[in-house]
Amino acid sequence: MEFRDLKTQYRILKSQIDKAIQTVLNEGQFIMGRQVQELEETLAEYVGVKHCITCANGTDALYMVLMAWNIKAGDAVFVPDFTFFATGEVVSLMGAAPVFVDVDPATFNIDPVKLEAALQKVLKEGRYQPKAIIPVDLFGLPANYPEIAKIADKFKLLILEDGAQGFGGQIGNRCACSFGNAAITSFFPAKPLGCYGDGGAVFTDDDELAEKIRSIRIHGKGTSRYDNVRIGVNSRLDTMQAAILQVKFQAFTEYELENVNQAAQLYSERLKAAVKTPVIPEGYYSSWAQYTIRLENKEQRDSLQEKLKVQGIPTMIYYPKPMHRQKAFADGEGLAQDNSETGYLCDRVLSLPVHPYLEKSTIVYICDEILEHLGEE
Numbered sequence: 001m002e003f004r005d006l007k008t009q010y011r012i013l014k015s016q017i018d019k020a021i022q023t024v025l026n027e028g029q030f031i032m033g034r035q036v037q038e039l040e041e042t043l044a045e046y047v048g049v050k051h052c053i054t055c056a057n058g059t060d061a062l063y064m065v066l067m068a069w070n071i072k073a074g075d076a077v078f079v080p081d082f083t084f085f086a087t088g089e090v091v092s093l094m095g096a097a098p099v100f101v102d103v104d105p106a107t108f109n110i111d112p113v114k115l116e117a118a119l120q121k122v123l124k125e126g127r128y129q130p131k132a133i134i135p136v137d138l139f140g141l142p143a144n145y146p147e148i149a150k151i152a153d154k155f156k157l158l159i160l161e162d163g164a165q166g167f168g169g170q171i172g173n174r175c176a177c178s179f180g181n182a183a184i185t186s187f188f189p190a191k192p193l194g195c196y197g198d199g200g201a202v203f204t205d206d207d208e209l210a211e212k213i214r215s216i217r218i219h220g221k222g223t224s225r226y227d228n229v230r231i232g233v234n235s236r237l238d239t240m241q242a243a244i245l246q247v248k249f250q251a252f253t254e255y256e257l258e259n260v261n262q263a264a265q266l267y268s269e270r271l272k273a274a275v276k277t278p279v280i281p282e283g284y285y286s287s288w289a290q291y292t293i294r295l296e297n298k299e300q301r302d303s304l305q306e307k308l309k310v311q312g313i314p315t316m317i318y319y320p321k322p323m324h325r326q327k328a329f330a331d332g333e334g335l336a337q338d339n340s341e342t343g344y345l346c347d348r349v350l351s352l353p354v355h356p357y358l359e360k361s362t363i364v365y366i367c368d369e370i371l372e373h374l375g376e377e
């Protein structure tokens with residue numbers, strides 16, 4: 001059994017994907033070929049923003065936005081304590097201080113009440129200037145942008161939506177990657193919309209920011225590649241990956257999103273009486289990068305994981321450690337609050353296999369194994 005079944009997906013899309021790759025080989029435009037621009041137009045339209053700027057990976061996408069915003073030493077950027085390392089890493093890379101904010105244990109996303117408390121604390125201490133918030137759409141569920149936007153307005157902060165796991169999610173009829181002043185996503189193979197290597201994108205309605213990021217991604221280019229107006233990076237999406245994403249995007253919107261939602265729903269129906277299943281607030285739609293349950297304590301979680309492993313069912317612990325406890329941030333500028341919910345989650349979460357090609361019978365089997373194990377305790 002696969003945790004995220006990319007092989008089945010390839011088997012189903014093989015003829016189209018092989019053809020798309022062959023076309024790139026025939027056309028010979030491996031860097032910034034026409035497929036890159038076509039994909040950018042398709043994704044911008046789908047998300048509902050003016051600009052999509054693809055790049056080499058999701059981490060670079062985050063980094064390029066912070067570069068364009070001139071985030072620097074002395075600035076504070078607010079990041080959830082429960083996320084993938086990259087969300088905080090890019091803040092430190094800019095020399096700024098990541099402030100790790102506790103999350104809402106029901107949605108796994110940054111808690112707006114605790115965000116405001118963290119902001120007040122940083123302002124009172126006066127060492128850092130609050131500049132931006134990077135909410136994360138963890139496991140595919142958009143963060144609470146209506147509340148976060150109110151706080152950003154009040155404190156004059158920029159919002160960068162980390163939609164690396166969130167592409168395809170929605171709040172009402174607004175799509176993930178359209179919230180905040182800018183948003184990013186990742187096309188890492190296991191993300192909701194993945195390519196066959198690394199890839200990422202920035203989304204924004206801000207014309208000036210888009211122009212800056214288009215420049216930053218190609219060595220700070222001006223009117224041409226050999227006219228350099230700022231220090232940038234080299235972070236382009238390969239034409240080959242863009243061509244693969246064009247095929248995968250069709251499948252994603254036509255049936256994958258719907259199928260993965262049905263898989264998640266079946267899990268929740270079967271498991272909700274025995275464990276804490278993911279909470280999707282009213283009006284929210286998840287793209288289910290992960291399906292994550294919460295157990296009663298660490299012993300129960302670890303023993304369940306072990307039992308499932310023996311039965312050939314792969315599971316993952318996203319994430320075993322709060323960001324503020326990562327060694328990389330220990331000597332840095334990272335500022336931790338009392339993040340008790342995050343610590344609680346790290347000991348209790350377990351992510352189950354979930355993807356659009358997961359069979360109903362497999363889900364039933366996994367649920368039966370879980371229920372049997374919990375019943376035996």
Ligand SMILES: *Cc1c(COP(=O)(O)O)cnc(C)c1O
Nearest residue numbers: 057058059084086087164186188
């Ligand atoms: C995967 C991920 C990233 C980084 O994306 P890459 O394409 O792997 O660089 C950033 N933030 C979150 C929340 C992620 O899950």
